[in-house]
Amino acid sequence: MAKLTEKSLETNLKLNNIxxxxxxxxxVTNAFSxxxxxxxxxxxxxxxxxxxxGWESITHMMIISEIEATFQIKFKLMDLMNMNSVGDLLDSIxxxxxxxxx
Amino acid sequence: MRFIKNxxxxxxxxxxxxxxxxxxNYFTYQDFETQIKKIRQAIINTTxxxxxxxxxxxxxxxxxxxxxxxxxxxxxxxxxxxxxxxLDRNIQIFELTNISIVLDSSKTSIYKxxxxxxxxxLTEQHxxxxxxxxxxxxxxxxxxxxxxxxxxxxxxxxxxxxxALVDAIDAEPTFNLMHTDKCLQMxxxxxxxxxxxxxxxxxxGACMYTIPKGAxxxxxxxxxxxxxxxxxxxxxxxxxxxxxPYFKEINEPSVRYCSFGGGALHADIAKEWSxxxxxGKIFNYYGPTEFTVxxxxxxxxxxxxxxxxxxxxxxxxxxxxxxxxxxxxxNKQVEVGEIGELCLSGPQITPGYWQNEERxxxxxxxxxxxxxxxxxxxxxxxxxxxxxxxxxxxxxxxFQVKIRGYxxxxxxxxxxxxxxxxxxxxxxxLDVYNSLGNAEIALAIESxxxxxxxxxxxxxxxxxxxxxPMHLKFFKEFPHSINGKIDRKILRNQFExx
Numbered sequence: 001m002a003k004l005t006e007k008s009l010e011t012n013l014k015l016n017n018i019x020x021x022x023x024x025x026x027x028v029t030n031a032f033s034x035x036x037x038x039x040x041x042x043x044x045x046x047x048x049x050x051x052x053x054g055w056e057s058i059t060h061m062m063i064i065s066e067i068e069a070t071f072q073i074k075f076k077l078m079d080l081m082n083m084n085s086v087g088d089l090l091d092s093i094x095x096x097x098x099x100x101x102x
Numbered sequence: 103m104r105f106i107k108n109x110x111x112x113x114x115x116x117x118x119x120x121x122x123x124x125x126x127n128y129f130t131y132q133d134f135e136t137q138i139k140k141i142r143q144a145i146i147n148t149t150x151x152x153x154x155x156x157x158x159x160x161x162x163x164x165x166x167x168x169x170x171x172x173x174x175x176x177x178x179x180x181x182x183x184x185x186x187x188x189l190d191r192n193i194q195i196f197e198l199t200n201i202s203i204v205l206d207s208s209k210t211s212i213y214k215x216x217x218x219x220x221x222x223x224l225t226e227q228h229x230x231x232x233x234x235x236x237x238x239x240x241x242x243x244x245x246x247x248x249x250x251x252x253x254x255x256x257x258x259x260x261x262x263x264x265x266a267l268v269d270a271i272d273a274e275p276t277f278n279l280m281h282t283d284k285c286l287q288m289x290x291x292x293x294x295x296x297x298x299x300x301x302x303x304x305x306x307g308a309c310m311y312t313i314p315k316g317a318x319x320x321x322x323x324x325x326x327x328x329x330x331x332x333x334x335x336x337x338x339x340x341x342x343x344x345x346x347p348y349f350k351e352i353n354e355p356s357v358r359y360c361s362f363g364g365g366a367l368h369a370d371i372a373k374e375w376s377x378x379x380x381x382g383k384i385f386n387y388y389g390p391t392e393f394t395v396x397x398x399x400x401x402x403x404x405x406x407x408x409x410x411x412x413x414x415x416x417x418x419x420x421x422x423x424x425x426x427x428x429x430x431x432x433n434k435q436v437e438v439g440e441i442g443e444l445c446l447s448g449p450q451i452t453p454g455y456w457q458n459e460e461r462x463x464x465x466x467x468x469x470x471x472x473x474x475x476x477x478x479x480x481x482x483x484x485x486x487x488x489x490x491x492x493x494x495x496x497x498x499x500x501f502q503v504k505i506r507g508y509x510x511x512x513x514x515x516x517x518x519x520x521x522x523x524x525x526x527x528x529x530x531x532l533d534v535y536n537s538l539g540n541a542e543i544a545l546a547i548e549s550x551x552x553x554x555x556x557x558x559x560x561x562x563x564x565x566x567x568x569x570x571p572m573h574l575k576f577f578k579e580f581p582h583s584i585n586g587k588i589d590r591k592i593l594r595n596q597f598e599x600x
Binding site: 057062078 | 319328582
């Protein structure tokens with residue numbers, strides 16, 4: 001058990017080296033602008049669909065698949081249904097990347 | 103009107119029971135009753151007998167639903183407009199229907215040129231819910247759909263039409279809502295499908311769960327099913343198309359009924375979805391706005407009832423008091439097994455498009471049957487009646503195109519393109535026109551680009567050469583109309599043909 005924790009700590013550190021939250025945010029911002037066709041937004045943890053022009057049900061599905069392709073991850077439906085802000089999205093990406101590394 | 107009396111009865115017997123769940127706030131039938139009484143009193147104070155049509159801004163709140171019932175108790179019709187639709191178009195709808203009074207629950211109304219009743223800010227209550235005497239031929243609502251000439255097309259529906267819909271659904275023994283049911287209400291109130299998703303829960307004292315305007319629809323619906331344990335779902339097929347990548351994670355035993363309508367339900371996805379609802383009965387409903395939402399259904403079952411045509415689930419048989427007739431260009435009934443345009447007759451038929459005689463002449467006809475004149479609505483949908491008496495959906499009449507003189511069903515091309523595709527992606531076949539004005543087949547594929555050599559080779563084995571797509575284009579996501587249907591017009595414009 002202790003060994004596992006050590007390993008995940010190590011992975012966490014490794015992961016933090018490879019891709020910190022800032023890097024994730026940059027890639028996410030690029031994915032948003034590719035789908036929405038504009039850059040008239042600044043994403044922060046608190047940003048929600050209401051704050052970004054064109055971010056609605058259909059484009060959200062496109063953004064999600066764009067992000068899945070960018071990071072080579074697959075979100076779980078349970079995570080997607082509780083995703084209410086960009087902060088939630090970044091957390092989910094970080095946790096999927098973490099699982100991938102394990 | 104019996105159904106309005108039954109609404110009163112349902113509300114008065116289940117006062118403590120939840121009626122609506124909006125953004126996680128529950129409202130009981132008693133809350134609903136209070137709102138209805140307040141709005142009813144305001145309607146009486148503000149309108150007279152000449153104001154039969156009242157505008158309604160469709161916010162996602164208790165007041166908006168209560169407004170519909172309050173208007174019906176007073177024998178008046180609602181003309182809904184979506185607050186997210188451009189203001190000019192909404193005003194155009196009110197002008198077309200000579201609306202002077204608008205019910206709006208918004209904090210500040212932008213409908214300044216109309217007399218606005220702010221339904222969120224009322225105190226005086228009407229003493230009861232007893233319906234006033236209403237004439238069955240008076241209108242219950244008018245819904246507007248896009249018209250080919252750019253002017254929205256109004257479809258008026260009478261109280262008698264709605265009563266006939268209620269009678270037909272009541273006569274169906276396999277569909278019975280209970281007051282314990284939890285029902286999904288995902289539709290905008292300007293979309294006719296919404297009539298069944300609010301009316302039937304209210305009539306049975308069940309609770310409906312709405313989708314907030316800003317929410318990501320697809321995941322919010324799943325969240326509601328999962329967390330609230332919804333029992334009755336009514337959806338357009340595009341919802342499950344989007345949820346399809348996650349079907350493996352969906353297993354919802356609480357769902358008793360799942361009704362589809364408003365678009366073609368594909369056999370392969372119906373089967374997979376059916377596996378997500380181990381206790382759910384699936385109905386494939388059919389019906390145009392002009393015939394008061396539903397005209398009939400096919401009871402789909404993944405093992406026993408899988409009748410389909412070109413991969414699209416059958417639309418089954420007409421419901422009580424509805425007559426189907428499949429006709430040729432001269433409105434003459436065709437033989438069993440032959441393709442023709444589906445026409446509908448019965449008590450749910452609209453009196454005709456709102457102030458549009460030209461359209462009415464094209465879309466309705468009267469045929470004498472055994473000495474009695476029967477009025478039919480031409481749906482524009484191509485169907486076949488099979489030897490069991492089931493109706494099979496073939497495609498839109500306007501999706502039937504002529505390529506080099508041959509008649510082509512676009513749905514057939516889509517069927518073969520979908521069959522060969524291992525990724526089971528969505529495809530849409532379109533007729534596009536080259537510089538010579540000739541129609542050519544184009545295929546829009548909802549996917550990342552991939553090598554289509556195999557697909558085309560397969561289609562060449564299955565279809566005559568004139569049906570093989572000459573243009574291919576990949577789309578990350580298909581454009582959808584506000585009602586969730588694929589917007590073929592926008593797709594077609596994406597093909598630049600020389």
